[in-house]
Amino acid sequence: MRKKLFELYPEPIPTFDLILPAVRDWLDAYRGSLNDFLSNEDDWLLVNRDLNGRARLILPERIKESEQRKLWDSLASNLMQRLGKHAYPQNDEILFETNREQALQGATSYLVDGFTNVWIVDRLATEANWARIAPETESVPRIVFFSIKGGVGRSTALAATAWSLAQEGKRVLVLDLDLESPGLSSALLPPERQPMYGITDWLVEDLVDNGDVVFESMVATSNLSHDGEIHVVPAHGADHGEYIAKLGRVWMPKLRADGTREAWSSRLHRLLRHLEDRIQPDVVLIDSRSGIDEIASACITELGAKLILLFSLEGEQTWNGYRMLFEQWQSAGVAQQIRERLQVVGAIVPELDRVGYLAGLREHSYEIFVDTLYDEIAPIKKGEVGPGPDGAWQVGDLSEGWSFDEADDTAPHHPWGVNWHRSFAGLRSLRGRLAAIDAQEVDSVFGALIQGVSNAVDWRETS
């Protein structure tokens, strides 16, 4: 396992990465007093890390004038001493707020392990929220195509999956959410079929309550499949208009008449529900942006996806990227809410030594799943007998948890391979290619992916 900064250096200078370890040390050192002070159900403590990366405490207003105040002041200054430049100055170490919701103001927060009412609050300059995971939607299954690096064949694979599911008679809704480098819709729609508007137009019009005007003209049907339907919502319309000026505004939250704020990702979610109501698809395929970015964050954590495909090319860049993401879920305590929906896809598996390549991919993928998302395996299986830590024979009482063997082909780390194929190299030909291709060829390249997606969707429910 990777060594952490504070394990490598015995007396580290407090930098950003040491804020949380310092907070945890402080919480552990004063656990008893803190639990006493916070013994009522309506007590709470927030450790707030602000936009500049300075930390301080937020406590209920009533403590301000109470007898406890002195003790909290000394606890707070003890924490500040551990934080160096990341501390708040004296007299500003505690902020008092009437209630917790008000103090949060929609920021990311998570409960600290071992406490029932201590939260870490993290305020970011972006709208991305990687630590709040929306539950899976109960209506139409949504499948997100994501990759940590770009240019790995994600959009091509999505187009092929849409085509294949439609060939089987399914009604497929495809969303191009790669707003900053759109391209999927041109792979599925010839120029004369492009709709007048796209997702960017709706997000901008919605800010001035004008979304309905573009809604009816932002979906087109692809003529690629014979039996089912592919409905495509592009990033922009046939005439992209002032695309950059619009793109710079899609992230805007909307202020409602009652003064509440709707984050851009909630607006996107509202659009998606509206589209699903109108089109009644069997499945929604979403081309997310690559990398750790705001759109990707919305697609992965906030749209209630059933399946999140993690396109992966073998290499350190891929695995370092996924590790960052998984560690964030682990430390925010949300790993359990998302891990069962993840699936690694081996992107553009080279022709030469496919088996060896996929084995390497699987090995590295397994490493990070084990380190971050899988439960630790019980040393002795539940109900079975084996030697315990002291050498004496014991009956296992821990359940096995959520974990898989490296070779288990049903595991999320076990890559579904998409094969490199000459005919899919070169984006321009994709539409023509899908128009002329036979199912067998698509199957030989994308079969594992298409089968996997198909298995993940309960068609009886949707049809």
Ligand SMILES: Nc1ncnc2c1ncn2[C@@H]1O[C@H](COP(=O)(O)OP(=O)(O)OP(=O)(O)O)[C@@H](O)[C@H]1O
């Ligand atoms: N299975 C495949 N075999 C060979 N080449 C492929 C395959 N899939 C995609 N490609 C090629 O790889 C390039 C990138 O594909 P694509 O645009 O689908 O990737 P992407 O991950 O969506 O990229 P971006 O991050 O830019 O959106 C294209 O030139 C495409 O033709």
Ligand SMILES: [Mg+2]
């Ligand atoms: Mg793409």
